[in-house]
Amino acid sequence: MENAIVLYPSPAIGHLISMVELGKLILNHYPSFSIKILITTLPYNSGSISPYINRVSATTNSITFHHLPTISLPHSISATHHETLAFEVQRLNNPNVHQALVSFSKDCNVRALIIDFFCTPALSVAAELKIPAYYFFTSGACCLVSFLYHPTIHRNTTKSFKDLNTDLDYPDLPPIPSTDMPKPILDRNDKAYECFLNASINLPKSAGIIVNTFESLEPKAIKTISDGLCVPDEPTPPLYCIGPLTAVDDRTNGDGGSHECLKWLDTQPSRTVVFLCFGSLGLFSSEQLKEIAVGLERSGQRFMWVVRSPPSEDKSKRFLAPPEPDLDLLLPNGFLDRTKERGLVVKSWAPQVAVLNHDSVGGFVTHCGWNSVLEAICAGVPMVGWPLYAEQRFNRVIMVEELKLALSLEESEDGFVSADEVEKRVRELMESESESESGSEDGRSVRMQVLRMKAAAEEAMSAPTVSIKADLGRWSTGWSTGRLTNRSTGN
Numbered sequence: 019m020e021n022a023i024v025l026y027p028s029p030a031i032g033h034l035i036s037m038v039e040l041g042k043l044i045l046n047h048y049p050s051f052s053i054k055i056l057i058t059t060l061p062y063n064s065g066s067i068s069p070y071i072n073r074v075s076a077t078t079n080s081i082t083f084h085h086l087p088t089i090s091l092p093h094s095i096s097a098t099h100h101e102t103l104a105f106e107v108q109r110l111n112n113p114n115v116h117q118a119l120v121s122f123s124k125d126c127n128v129r130a131l132i133i134d135f136f137c138t139p140a141l142s143v144a145a146e147l148k149i150p151a152y153y154f155f156t157s158g159a160c161c162l163v164s165f166l167y168h169p170t171i172h173r174n175t176t177k178s179f180k181d182l183n184t185d186l187d188y189p190d191l192p193p194i195p196s197t198d199m200p201k202p203i204l205d206r207n208d209k210a211y212e213c214f215l216n217a218s219i220n221l222p223k224s225a226g227i228i229v230n231t232f233e234s235l236e237p238k239a240i241k242t243i244s245d246g247l248c249v250p251d252e253p254t255p256p257l258y259c260i261g262p263l264t265a266v267d268d269r270t271n272g273d274g275g276s277h278e279c280l281k282w283l284d285t286q287p288s289r290t291v292v293f294l295c296f297g298s299l300g301l302f303s304s305e306q307l308k309e310i311a312v313g314l315e316r317s318g319q320r321f322m323w324v325v326r327s328p329p330s331e332d333k334s335k336r337f338l339a340p341p342e343p344d345l346d347l348l349l350p351n352g353f354l355d356r357t358k359e360r361g362l363v364v365k366s367w368a369p370q371v372a373v374l375n376h377d378s379v380g381g382f383v384t385h386c387g388w389n390s391v392l393e394a395i396c397a398g399v400p401m402v403g404w405p406l407y408a409e410q411r412f413n414r415v416i417m418v419e420e421l422k423l424a425l426s427l428e429e430s431e432d433g434f435v436s437a438d439e440v441e442k443r444v445r446e447l448m449e450s451e452s453e454s455e456s457g458s459e460d461g462r463s464v465r466m467q468v469l470r471m472k473a474a475a476e477e478a479m480s481a482p483t484v485s486i487k488a489d490l491g492r493w494s495t496g497w498s499t500g501r502l503t504n505r506s507t508g509n
């Protein structure tokens with residue numbers, strides 16, 4: 019019977035993309051295996067993932083997508099956070115996951131189930147069916163330190179992070195301001211907090227944790243986890259650092275033609291364009307959009323900026339993809355015209371990996387989503403961190419204080435960033451590319467560090483591949499050195 023690995027991502031596009039890349043990596047090691055990806059069908063539209071799935075299906079035969087039946091959410095759910103809904107959706111999905119795994123097992127040996135953090139409820143399904151379950155942690159090892167250590171912090175205080183007003187001490191991480199922890203866990207009375215804590219408690223109970231990072235990027239955090247310092251009371255499962263896995267460079271506009279924004283970049287001088295893009299879910303108020311526009315215009319720098327419509331005032335539409343933005347309405351009068359020689363505004367979505375790898379791009383203002391961070395590192399593009407949601411504030415502290423790959427940005431209490439600040443940081447970042455006097459020392463040092471990490475990433479990607487013995491259902495037993503190094507055992 020054919021051997022299969024089942025991947026179970028949460029439905030956010032960033033998570034799906036890196037799961038698909040993990041699937042391809044596994045196929046490099048086990049060409050005869052098949053990869054089956056479970057797709058959660060949501061009762062609401064979370065942005066269309068179909069074009070992406072169609073593209074992957076058309077190019078990689080051994081990866082198949084299996085759409086689970088649509089989940090109906092009970093009316094009683096009043097989630098304040100996306101993340102609560104994400105956990106709840108995956109919990110309700112358990113019977114579907116069970117059914118899918120049973121049905122796969124009729125035709126193949128399911129060697130492992132690899133789940134996303136939000137799919138923690140599926141651990142019980144895997145246990146019931148005696149399938150080894152692994153986590154694929156889609157953020158970095160530093161973030162994993164904080165998640166694994168969360169139960170310990172929880173035991174040591176009775177206060178919510180939002181009320182602690184102090185820096186948190188995680189093993190071997192720089193001090194993290196408690197309010198920089200992910201929004202959904204700031205209030206320990208929130209349902210989301212309970213879901214995250216529960217997932218953190220379950221991480222060590224898995225057969226292993228696969229992390230999208232590489233040794234030279236986060237050596238301290240990787241060692242700290244492998245040495246068992248984050249989970250004091252029980253063994254830490256094997257840690258597999260398989261990164262940097264990034265999305266493929268997609269230059270098309272969906273119908274095979276080259277994306278217009280890449281043609282525009284072709285007309286710009288080398289490393290002069292700052293790219294502003296805020297992940298799959300990043301949205302700004304119209305006031306903030308105008309402020310960014312003013313800052314960009316004043317900076318005098320060339321730019322490419324992905325603009326989306328502001329979040330809907332209508333609460334029932336909170337989780338829907340925003341409509342196409344009306345740029346004339348959202349941006350200051352005459353802005354597009356005045357900046358047309360040196361700036362391009364792209365509506366809603368740009369092929370980020372291709373943009374970052376374009377020779378004209380020399381800086382990136384990012385929301386600090388982990389995929390974006392890795393993509394920028396692989397392209398050798400320095401960053402300004404402007405976190406918006408999820409674990410991005412935490413990531414920014416790590417990127418600025420620990421990894422020294424990004425400049426920070428000052429926000430007001432409510433997260434508003436002034437035009438002056440946008441102008442200042444964009445200049446600081448972009449002028450460090452030229453020998454200009456105004457380029458700051460910080461800007462130059464971030465640029466150098468990103469280039470060092472780019473080289474290290476290339477080395478990690480070309481590390482010798484290893485053969486993985488898939489025996490007794492424990493497909494990862496015997497993982498060896500190389501990109502699939504098992505840090506805990508050194509096997």
Ligand code: UDP
Binds near residue numbers: 265368371
């Ligand atoms: N992305 C893109 N174009 C966009 C916005 C996002 O290609 O306009 C891709 C980006 O390259 C990355 C993913 O979407 O691969 C976003 O993942 P990340 O972890 O950075 O952030 P998330 O969306 O999960 O918050």
